[in-house]
Amino acid sequence: MEMDIGISKKDRKAIADGLSRLLADTYTLYLKTHNFHWNVEGPMFNTLHLMFETQYNELALAVDLIAERIRALGYPAPGSYAAYAKLSSIKEEQGVPNATEMIKQLVAGQEAVVKTARSVFPAAEKAGDEPTADLLTQRMQIHEKNAWMLRALLSK
Template identity: 70%
Template sequence: MAKASAVVAPPIDIGIPADQRQAIAAGLGRLLADSYVLYGKTHGFHWNVTGPMFNTLHLMFMDQYTELWNALDVVAERIRALGHPAPFGGAAFAALASIPETQGVPPALEMVKELVMGHEAVARTARGVFELADAANDQPTADLLTQRLQIHEKTAWMLRSLLEG
C-alpha cells in the first residue's frame, strides 16, 4: 500500500512581511482580549441589573453583548488570516486585556459608567493598532479597526448620555 505524503502549505505571502503580520496580530490579540472582557462584563450586567431603569438597561446591554459576541469572531479570524493563532481562554485574555474585571454587582448607573470606560478602552486599543496596520499597508485590518472604533465610540457616547444631566 502506498504511503500518502503530507502536503506542506506554502509560506504566507499576502504582501505583508512576517514581522509586521506578527505585530498586527499581537495588537489584534489585545483588541480581542479587551472585547472579550467587555463582552463578559456587559452580559453579566444584563443578567444582574436592577432598579427603575431595569427594562431599558437590560435590553440595551443585550444588544451590546450580542454585538460584541459577533465581533469576537471577526477579530479572531483576522488574526488567523495574518498567520497567527488567536488567543483564547481566561488566563490569556486576563494577561492581554486593559479592562479590569468587575468585582461584585454594582448599582445600575455604576454599570453604565463601567461600560463607558470599557468601550473607551477598547477604542484606545483599536486605535493603537492603526499605526501598525497603516505601516504595513494592511487595509483589511484598518477597515476592521475603523468599524470597531465607530461602534465603540458610538456606544460609549450613548451610555455616557445616560449619566449626564
C-alpha cells in the same frame, strides 16, 4: 506553506499582537456587559437590560471577526480567560455594582476598546493592511457610539 500576502512576517506579527489585545479587550467587555445584563436592577431596568443585550450580542460577533483576522495573518488567536486576563486593559467586575456604576464601567470599557483599536492602527497602516485598518475603523465607530449612548444615560 509559506504565507505571501504582501505583508512581511514581522509586520503581520505586530498587527496580530495588537489584534490579540483588541480581542482580549472585546471579550472582557462582552463578559462584563453580559454580566450586567443579567444583574442590573432599578428604575432603568428595562432600558438597560435591553441596551446591554444589544451590546453584548454585537460584541459576541466582533470577537469572531477579530479572531479570524488574526488567523488570516497567520497567527493563533488567544482563546482562554488566562490569556485575556494578561492581554486586556479592562478589569473584570467581581461584584454586582448598582446601575449607575455599571454604566460608568461600560463607558470606560467601550473607550478602552477604542484606545486599543487606535493603538493598532499605525502598524496596520504602515504595512498597508487595509483589511485590518477597515476592521479597526469599524470597531472604533461602534465603540465610540456605544460610549456616547451609555454616557448620555448619566446626564442630569
